[in-house]
Amino acid sequence: MLRWPVEPMRAAGSADLPPASAGGAIYEPKWDGFRAIAWAGDDGVRLQSRPGRDLSGYFPELCAVLSTCLPRRVVLDGELVIWDERAGRTSFDLLQRRFRAGRRIAEEAARYPGHFVAFDMLRDARGQELMDQPLSRRRRRLERLLASAGPQVTLCPQTADESMARSWLVEWSASGIEGLVVKRAQGRYEPGRAGWVKVKTRQTEDCIVAGVTGTLERPVSLLLARFDDRGVLRFVGQTHRLPAERRRELAGMRTMPFRGEDSGHPWPCPLPAGWTADLADRTAVPYVPVEPHLVVEVDADTARDGPFARFRHRCRFVRVRPDLQPADVAHISTPRPLVRGGV
DSSP states (O other): OOOSSOOOOEEEEOSSOOOTTTTTEEEEEEESSEEEEEEEETTEEEEEETTSOBOGGGOHHHHHHHHHHSOTTOEEEEEEEEEETTTTEEOHHHHHHHHHOGGGHHHHHHHSOEEEEEEEEEEOTTOOBOTTSOHHHHHHHHHHHTTTOOTTEEEOOOBSOHHHHHHHHHHSGGGTEEEEEEEETTOOOOTTOEEEEEEESSOEEEEEEEEEEEOSSSEEEEEEEEEBTTSOEEEEEEBOOOOHHHHHHHHTSSOOBOOOSSSOOSSOSSBOHHHHTOTTOOSOBOOEEBOTTOEEEEEOOSOEETTTTEESSOBEEEEEOTTOOGGGSOOBOOOOOOOTTOO
16 A cells, blocks of 8 residues: 555666666666655645655645646656756755745745656556556556646656667756666566666765764864664765855754764764874864764765775765755665674
């Protein structure tokens, strides 16, 4: 039974684009927005984020539009995006502003309206769940449903032509497309499972902020973390110094001092010099421990060290991800100790 909130089907990252011959591959653009599930009910449409948060209050104009074109009971999977006319591309920053707008939500919505790019249909107007049907059939149902939808509700482009998909990677990146998602034409929709493949034009990663250098009011750099598969928060790296505008942005986010009960922060303070892998500076790093609530996207190279795959070099801060929760960040798989005399 499909119930709110549903955990969306996910995509595992890949450096290479799977060929079209790989299980009947279907290619779709990966949008630079917020993943969202649209639920049509008796009282209109509600928007669910990937972690299960209700986004409806942040996008009232889009819920109103969706309510006019989606029959009751329909459930769609898609992406929330905002088009920046001046920049000629989608804008993740304008999406983030919705979470900080407060009483200015209506003003933001009128100036920069949200759009919903639909790429899957999980339930139809009769209440029939479609997740066990192949993607190709769900797609045909979605096309018919959105045939007369307005410009704020868009059907996601799709192709089985590998050469066309590769051209999208080049030609559409300037418009805010950040890669491709590859699916199987006969694939089922499996909530929570990483059954799709994503290929990004820029290799970035999501991390949890667990500390800042400087102060909370004027952060200089971020200390990055991930949970391991035992639930322990592990240090994975540090960002470069933040530009002034990014410092102001982060100062207004929900970073707060760590308030653990008796154990304190899980890392020593100051941070041992050996943790940062900075060969030019072998001094410990003073920092402010913070509650591990905030997720950020960073640009990092592929050099990793140790069992926790720490970034060997500092990362470039890309943006805050208010649409993600720490549980959405990939966990670190820690090696299991060998047991002598057994497996």
